[in-house]
Amino acid sequence: MAGPDPAAEGALKRPQPNFFTVLARRDFRLLWVGQLVSQIGDAFYWLALLITVNDLTGSTKAMGVTSVIVTLPILLIGPVAGVFVDRWDRRRTMIVSDLLRAVLVLFCILVREAQEIWIYWVVGFAVSAVGAFALPARNAVIPLLVEEDELLPANALSQTTQTLALIVGSASAGFVIGALGARVAFVADSLSFLLSALTLWALRVPPVREAVAQGLQAVGRQFQEGIAFIAQSPTVLALLAVGTVFSLAIGAVNVLWIPFLDRYFGVGPEGIGIVDASQGIGMLLGGSVVGNLASHFPHSGLVSGGLLILGAVTVALALSPTFAYILVLNGVYGLALTPMLSGLYTLLQRAVPNVKLGRVNAVLGALMRLANVLSMAGAGWLGEVVSIRTIYIVCGGLTLLSGALGVRILREPAPVLGGEGGQGPRSSAPGA
Template sequence: MTSDSRQPGYLELISGNINFRRLWLGNVVSLLGDWFNFIALIALVEELTGSPFAVGLIFVTKMLPGAIASPFAGYLVDRFDRRRIMIVCDVLRSVTVLGLLLVDDSSKIYLVYVLTTVQVIISAVFHPAQSASIPNVTSKTELLTANAIMSISWSVMLALGAAIGGLATDIVGPRDVFVIDSVTYLVSAWFIFRTEIPQSISTITGRFWRQSLREVRAGWEYLRQNRFCGKIATTKATWAIAGGGLVYMLALAGQQLIEGSPEIGIGVLFAARGIGTGVGPVLARAWVTDRSRWPPLLGICVVSSGLAYLLFGLLAWTIPIAFLVGIAHSTSGATWVLSSVTLQEKVEDRFRGRVFATEMLLVLVAETVSTLVAALALQYEILSIRQAIIVFAATMTVTGALWTVWILRR
């Protein structure tokens, strides 16, 4: 860790902080596999069912189990060794993904949802452990840079994973892609195994479920008493109220982007999403150094994301439209990083895991409901894809504006 008050550069932090570097490298490898997996799942379910609702259920399965598990995950992350938790999670996810190789016809489609549910529940434990560990391996001056690196990495891996994953799925099929994803989890576990993560661990008393429910309530109570942190913890969920449905419909729109190559079209739009979420935090870190301006900026970013998606819904869907997707997600990427850094700085270490788990619960519930509403509207032809995108984009714009007003009323 750096000891001076100067904010380090990206390469300086990666080269100078070995524990952060190892945590980051494990994250990069597993994220690349995840996005390979995601495109392959969409292609597999579309091929076996041809149903928009079945595709929508992939998005729901990627979110809802995590929403249910995340409060208990926060308890585990604050009470047990985070490094060991992440290693165990990576090994379990590696085994789970291999189960997708059993899905070879439509009668086994249920396995996609069952195995994805298991994978997501495990990830619901892994991700709060990772987020809560970043302040443990960085100094206060390194924290913003560290979070920006993590966000940029997520974005770059989304861009690369979606683009290459779309091509790989089109060329070799989903099965080989699932094997690649399994291997990436083992590589991630190896990097984390070599990482030292100091941590304050509270004493465990009582039975797990009873005590974990008590601790979940303690996390909610913490956010209720610390109203500013409570408001910041709702930022991502405010975006997700409409964002969940919009990201789901992005996959459907991608199928119409390039005639005869739906997987590649999905890859193009999701790659644009990845590039955008990478650029946004970089620009926010460079341009908005006064942290007192961050709270209203978060709401403005949500509004901007909604407006970009509104234009996406109104204009013709050709490859250049991917630019608007990048704009929409550059602002959402800035929202994610700035809100995460604020919570990491303001929340005590012993509560941090529960707060991040609570925040993730809000995000996943909002995304799940949003995706289900969009999928049902399309399945029953209440709205066309284009109409639904316009409605959801307008909703995001309004909710972002309302949140901005709320955060300014301190």
Template sequence: MAAGPVSLSAYWRLLQSNRNFRLLWLAQMVSEIGDWFYSIAVFSLLLEFTGSAKAVAIAVVLQVLPQFFIAPLAGVINDRMSRRRVMIFADVARAAIVLGMLTVRSAEMVPVVYLLLLLQTFMWSFFEPGRTAVVPTITSGEEETLVANALSSTTWSFNLMFGSALGGLVAVALGREAVFVINSLTFLVSALFLRRMQFSERHTEAARPFRLRDLADFSPALEGLRYVLGDARLLATLLVKAGLGCMGAHWVILPIFGERVFPLHFGDLDPSRAGMLGMSVLMGCRGAGALIGPLIGGYWAGRDRSRLLTGIFLGFLAIACGYTALGLAPTILLAAAAVILAHAGGSLIWVFSTTLLHYQAEDRFRGRVFSADFAFLVLTMSIVSYGAGLAIDWSFTVRTIAVLTGLLALVPAALWALFAIPLFRR
């Protein structure tokens, strides 16, 4: 069978014909735009109150590392309970948590920011594996699943680009408090869309009801571990996003580039607001790159699995070139182009590895597989981002850290080319 390309017309057909995916997509749209509003405001708040790259790095770690520890439990819950209900609960909880940011008024209250970020991360850790695991359930066949994955990634990228750009403008015009309220409302709208979804969750039919004492039962997690270790190709694919986490330093260096290297001074903007605009541009370019990657890559690869494998390798090379160029960029225009290139590669890796996991993992294990997928990503991302924050505070320049990030991406590129791709060609 010939490989069919992923295209804008394929996206449109999927949204027109598949009601459940359309509702899931709308929920993703509103909540993620709010998230990127929120990120700009939080990073700006921390830099204003502390002036430390380490403070941003701690925020990043608290937003990602807890997922590593909560992933086994989140995976089991998503494999034993209704994934739709888990996602709705997580959305409602996050709506309340985000409003807590309104209480932060001084540097002495920065620990409250960290606590709220931690709680929000716990909820995301239950939501995202459920959302990802639901996609094959509500789509028909490999082609529609590929289109759905590409559209989800493209949407995430658009939301990053649009939300970051708009978030910077709203924060400058209306203040950070308005941003926090808007983000809270987006989670409630997302929950309403999810509530309207109607589909059979067959994984719950064979599973026994979840009980509180099951929290201390590690046998389902161990069963999932044995399942993954029994398939070398599945394990290799599962570790791809761990390699993607090697560019986790971007969470720290892009805000620092925006505030200290490329602030945008218009009119009588104070340094804080000029820095927010600089961050907004670079984070928006990150979204633009992530938007371009799946569009080009999906058209090129279609459903050809060999091209999915090659595309992952090319994605790592794009990251290496992009972040090395960012470290050397003399102007914000060249810096923007470098960020676009790097994150086009990163998004390509995300879509292709997720699609391969959907093809390989059985439905009854998908919640655990995708929880582990995220867990390895956030572990490497946390280590790299925290190290970047410390290095900048220890007087390493942010440009040096960008170049090192680019060089680090060559490691997973080499491992994938030398060891993983041959597994699929045997």
């Protein structure tokens, strides 16, 4: 008769990981602080950009063009950026990206009239192009700073951080823009990137050892490896299918959000900040539940269930009779959004070796962005000829379809661990 397994007993005695577990890790904590600061600045930047374009042009087409231009670099540059992220020092990549964006966003203060809107487009493209390197670098660093069973709370905290930024950034940005103008918001974003770079400077990231060939041909081969891995992984293929359908919906929702609030409810900058903050509060609650209570929930269920709720809420938003309904429904939307995204990122990180995570993440993101760009471009045109409420109902139906597809095809992957992927922290225990 076999005796007790000490490793199994230790695993049973180990408390369920939560937000405090991952925040006790010094380097993850530094990454978290940098993300919080820069994303508060991003909330200022994005809200200022959209409000100014809407005020200067009053056109949903201009809103669509702006959103498409800002998204294009992730589609065009993202896949190749992911290859370089896997080859470069990821910490240095994030720092340089922050410093470049700190300079670039300041050019937005030059815009004073509708004829100068092209400056927003050039700057937006450049900022997004640099960000195409920063985002896969950050996503690939997270599994190196926490244990494998801490990935869900780590990703939930990352989403909750985005939520805190949304609450603080959007609510304060709306009032700041209304009182002081958009230029102050652009300066605030620049300062946030500088503070983020300073925080990341102290970060220690364990090395990921992989033999890396040199030259453009080697880069091309690594790019092909990323695509080949996606094609061979049932989990990643399922995430691609579900994410693409959702991207077709969310692109239109985002482009038409400010015109929707303006046309039907007469909401100005201050009101937009309050609406976005209501979603942020919902995301904060959703992130807290996932990070502290749902570490052993099926990740595929979080994704599929979250999408089904998001689809139903989008339809309800389209039919909202008053502004009060918008506030409540947007909070419910946020409540479902954080668990869905946390589950999605955790599935990806568990299914992909860390040495390939940058390029796989970037290729996957670019393919989803293609659907996002098509949705935004179509919404910008349709918003001039079709009721925005009707477009939102269609988007809600697409989101429900993505959730049903997730129920059908998403499954839990076997985790990819240290030897091949280099996952898990190489530093000392939590609190070090």
